[in-house]
Amino acid sequence: MNPPHRKTSCGATASAGARTISSTGEHERHADVFPDAEAVATAGYTDQTESDLLSVLNESPLVGIPANEIPHLKKRQGSETFGSLQEALDAKLAEKKIRAAGRAFHLAS
DSSP, X not given: OOOOOEEOTTSOEEOTTEEEEOTTSOEEEEEEXXXXXXXXXXXXXXXXXXXXXXXXXXXXXXXXXXXXXXXXXXXXXXXXXXXXXXXXXXXXXXXXXXXXXXXXXXXXX
């Protein structure tokens, strides 16, 4: 399951844990939302807090976005990145789909 994407003003595509993949299969850019600026730096990402343009103009392919200071949302995010939360949700949904398919096969037998 792919996360929803939106076009940014610079024409780049953004989503939770977004990756842009070149024709060679290498990751050109990876943007993710972290709990805070310290987590961005610890993960080796470039903080784009000063300007959204840094996510496109900066030489680093790793773009970190500190989460907004919204207490109830920061509590839900915890120490995870949006990308890791999306991966966990995708895995849970895939497992659920497999179980449902197994039940449907069992009922059809």
